[in-house]
């Protein structure tokens with residue numbers, strides 16, 4: 001309990017420090033369906049193209065993180081999702097902080113399509129290690145495994 005409170009405090013502080021420093025918060029989406037998570041292959045920039053990520057992007061000014069998750073999934077995947085809570089801790093990336101949110105398909109949501117990525121793939125826990133993930137997302141693999149296996 002105390003540890004959770006301290007972690008929450010630390011999260012708020014990192015966010016404030018990042019905001020003061022003009023850094024961006026980027027949200028990434030762990031969209032889970034039928035025990036698999038949706039991985040997306042980046043098409044840009046050249047140094048990241050070909051690597052896999054959890055889809056997402058920068059949070060806009062005045063936007064909540066769950067809203068940013070939903071917007072990015074509509075823009076990048078053409079589908080509606082509901083953000084249902086954080087996964088893992090804040091991860092440092094070049095533009096600022098990466099924060100992963102768990103998500104589920106909204107009722108009646110369309111099948112995700114690769115509107116901005118090279119490819120999409122639903123990945124089970126036993127396949128996570130097979131993909132060449134972007135560096136920051138690699139740090140979430142243990143949490144993703146736990147999420148998918150319930151262990």
Ligand code: DCP
Pocket residue numbers: 026027028029053054055056057058093094095098134136137
């Ligand atoms: N990023 C990451 N892991 C993710 C998603 C993003 O490491 N799962 C990183 C890659 C980029 C930065 O976050 O350095 C921003 O991601 P995007 O380019 O996908 O986001 P935007 O399209 O919103 O930002 P921009 O328009 O600035 O490219």
